Amino acid sequence: MLFDGFALTTRTVNGVSYRCCLGGSGALLVLLHGRPETHAMWHKIAPALAAHYTVLCPDLHPERTLAQQADDLLGLADSLGHESLILAGQDYGARVACEVAGLEPSRVKALILLEALPGPDHTGRDDMAFSLTQYESCWFGQLHPKPEANAVQVPAEWLDDPVSEDSFFSPEAVKDYLSAPVWRSSTPFSWPASRPDLHCPVLVLWGEKGRIGGWYNPVVPWQEVSTGKVTGQALSGEHFLPEEAPQETLAAVQDFLASTL
Template structure:
């Protein structure tokens, strides 16, 4: 059973229904999922965090703008009676987390950003190899199965029935990813072109086997947009850190938050 001890709730904020798991007590800690997942991606780390925090894992609404979603999440925090909050976001969820921090910097006490960069700056990295790993126009210049994987937009193993026993993805979580409507809107989401302006402590985590750490020194771009302290390191994973390396992800978050007053 995913999220043991948590409640699955649907609550309307700004006329938008938000589905989320909620558990624990203490300062509010929002865990925001990335693409193409749902709140279920946090099921391996959320229960342990709930021992010290009120943990909220919502499904995002990428059909809404980042500004709208940030306003929704702050409204949800108000609805639950929390003034201060901490946010952790993976991939797309990291950008939503940054938007929340930008809107209400006095309320956000810390950010944990997984597999994310602050903006679209690829200066000095736009050689052919970089292009072939990043951009849609080059998908079909790559070897199988890369073009097909990008066209489908989900890991191929999600379509295996049953999912391999050695997969780090939980079958229950994958069922939620494939059945939820989060990424099926007719209105495509877009990445922001502006960089965030952050003032709280930031922890940056990335996969040692992934692309972000291969092309960047990920802490440096976040230092450029932050006035608070920025720390970070790689984890033994590729991209889906809370599922590939849950123990390491949990330990990194706990260690970081233990130093946040």
Template sequence: MLFDGFALTTRTVNGVPYRFCLGGSGTLLMLLHGRPETHAMWHKVAPALAAHYTVLCPDLHPERSLAQQADDLLGLADSLGHESFILAGQDYGARVACEAAGLEPSRVKALILLESLPGPDHTGRDDMAFSLTHYESCWFGQRHPKPEANAVQIPAEWLDDPIAEDSFFSPEAVKDYLSASVWRSSTPFSWPASRLDLHCPVLVLWGEKGRMGGWYDPVLPWQEVSTGKVIGHALPGEHFLPEEVPEETLIAIQDFLNDISTRSTSSGERKPWGS
């Protein structure tokens, strides 16, 4: 059973229904999913985090702009009675998290960003070689006859029935990914033209088997757009880190939260982790 001890519910914010899992108590920790998944991607790490936090895992609305979704999430936090919170997001979810941190910097106490880079800086540095490493784009660099017709928006193994026993994807989670309507009306994504301006502590995580660490030192671009402390390191996965390497992902998040809570305690603020 996914999300043991959590409640799955829907709440309307700004006229938009948000489906989410909610569990635990304490400081609010929002976990935002990436493409092409749903909130279910966090099922291997959320229960452990809920031992010390109120953990909220919503389905995003990529048919809405980043700013609209960020405003929705701020409203969702309000409706749950939380003024301040911590945000974690993977790829697309990290972009929404950064937008929320930009809209209300005083409310977002920390950011945890998985498999993501700052937009304008990244866009100005990539080239054709980088673009052809993207999952869909690589098909268009192949020879005729039109192998791009075989490109799909999801990992091919998700279509196996049953999913291979050695897959790190949970069959229950994949069922949710394939049945949910999250991405069906999504709009093309583009970063805002303005430069990111982050002020809270930031943890950056990426897969050592993936592409990002081969093209960048991912911590450096985030340091350029943040006045807060930015740390990070690679994990022994490829891209879907909370599912591929949940233990390592959980330890990295816990260590980061312990560090920022220790520093907050020393400055006289409330300690969220382990409280």
């Protein structure tokens, strides 16, 4: 069973319903999922965090703007009786977390950003090799029928039935990812042109086998947009760190919060 001790609930704010997992007690820690997942991506680490924090894991609404979602999340915090909050976000969730921090900086006490960069600045990297690292370009740069067969926006193993026993993805979580309507909107997604303006402590985590650490020292771009202290480290894994390396991710988050709050 995923999220042992949590309640799966629906909360409405600003006229929008958010499906959430909620558990624990203490300061509010909001965990925001990335693409193409749901709140279920946090199931391996959320219960341990709930021993010390009120942990809220909502499904995001990508069809709403970042500003709208940020306002919604602050409304969810209000509904739980919390003035201040801590935010952790992976990929797309990290950008939403930054939007919250920019909207109400006095309320956000810390940010934990996984597999994310502050903006789409790839100056000096837009050559053929860089372009072919993008998911769609990687496949469409190959001969037919490879592109058509592989241009799928989910990991291929999610489509296995059943999910392989040696996969780090939980079959129950994968079922949620594929059945939830989070990413089914026809509204195209694009990263905002503006870069965040952060003022709280920031922890940056990235996969040592992934692309972000190969392109950058990921701490540096975040230091450029933050007046608060920025620390970071690489973890085993490629992109889905809370599922690929849950114990490392949990330890990094716990150490950061213990030294920050």
